[in-house]
Amino acid sequence: MKSTEDRILLAHGSGGRLSHELVQKSLVPSWSNPVLNRLDDAAVFKLSGRLAFTTDSYVVSPIFFPGGDIGKLSICGTVNDLAMCGAQPLYFSVALIIEEGFRLAELERIVTSIKEATEEAGVEIVTGDTKVVPRGSADKLFINTAGVGLIPEGVDISGSNARPGDKILLSGTIGEHGLAVMSQRESLEFKIPIQSDCAPLNKLVVDMLAASPEIHCLRDPTRGGLATTLNELATQSKVGMRIDEENIPLQEAVRATCELLGFDPLYVANEGKLVAILPPTDAERVLNQMRQNCYGREGAIIGEVVEQHPGRVVMRTRLGTSRLIDMLSGDLLPRIC
Template identity: 65%
Template structure:
């Protein structure tokens, strides 16, 4: 591996991404807000505000269950929402390759409008750049978003505590396998669609059931395993999962078996992880299952004081194995 060049794996959300961020970005730009490395920065401007930004370079730009426009809105809304914020305003910037069909752009914009309407957010500013043929891949989108956090909430990747329950809002790996199937022309017996969706409505219901949720995170690049490793490191706790409790659709599990992939490392775009006091887990789980985006929710593990910064998983045979952070590039340009 050439350590003097940027590789696709640096954008995977795994270990190389974290090395790049910690060694270059955080080291040079260090400040208290940035150093938390949460999905959005939280700061006070009269009240608590969350601010986030993201760029979308997914290939292909249309896929089962969505397109790059829907993905951009949902991804930004979700990054705000998992911090407990109520998303309000988004920016939208396009980098468009010369030659893109106007009807393609129109369809993407209509998807953006529909996703924004569903999430209850407004696109209030933006920018458009056009580059020469061959200088981009059809279209890239950058977004930023702001939202407001109720004073009583304190949600962060550094808040997980021993004894907490770990919950996921649904099946793992849907988005990554949908992208891979579309990109590579793979056909499965059962169709696989991206789970791309805005989660702010689901999260609002969860917070009504339990305003003491400690951590929420959407397991996008790097999947469930990498995201839980991030949380374990931020909170300096151990996390132990029950493999049989983790929901995976049969089609996704079968595709992963055939392709030699682990669904726990495959990206999601409409799912979340919640970590909260165990006594509130039944009430929160009930609220999640009552929402369309949480019907497959499940308690999948617990936080422990043992093995800080480590994630382990108990197999159906009862063995306990380490679930490490993704180190290479499983599937580039997933979002």
């Protein structure tokens, strides 16, 4: 373990001795696997079948938040992007952009949480990159990950596959990640018992596909929240959607915090939830299977796909009235009175 004062220097990114030391002492041992350990210019491996490939950059601030950190997020986010195409995620790249002066001890915490997330998801980091930029050129640490996965035979999942009559499933309570991160931001610190839901959902998807290979759409409602995801799916599939406010799972703490701050939980980000759209005949079966998985325990059927009002999502409120659920516009900002 390094002393708490050890920091990343520009030389750690120079490509010279310090760079090698950083990679070989701090990164490779933690993420070790045969493909990575060769340390060639590119990862070499065999894959055959239908591939899914995705990339995402992670710039969350602060980098440590209740329930996770930027490292865990950078693996789970990319795992989930692959899983939402029905793919089994396999091989990952991780690129770190580190601000000069970043504490080595913090880097090691993040490297460890990346390792734990890859182990849970069952994926391997096979290639990577490290850059150090002068102080002020980045905010502590940015991470880019890319991943490839294999799509099993017979699986055809796309945002444009929703059909009228389909049921809409949600894997659990919404809004936790957004509020957990927001609660830590400078000048907005408030104490709330809310943890980020950040989690890899690929095994949940495997379970759900085992219950029904007929799943039409899967999507994780991250930035923009559930409302934005449903709008995207409705637009892509050219169908309408009706959801029931009463059936949307919500933690009390999230609801109370949203009331207080003037947020609508439908628009708050999640990092460990998914929306599934599938034929009504399979809905109960998939829901039961979902609830067996630790990441789907509070899953619920929240609505259905309709022919009317294509591209629009309508919610039946708790009062029995109905209201349009639009996409998020702009940033989520607190209200003032």
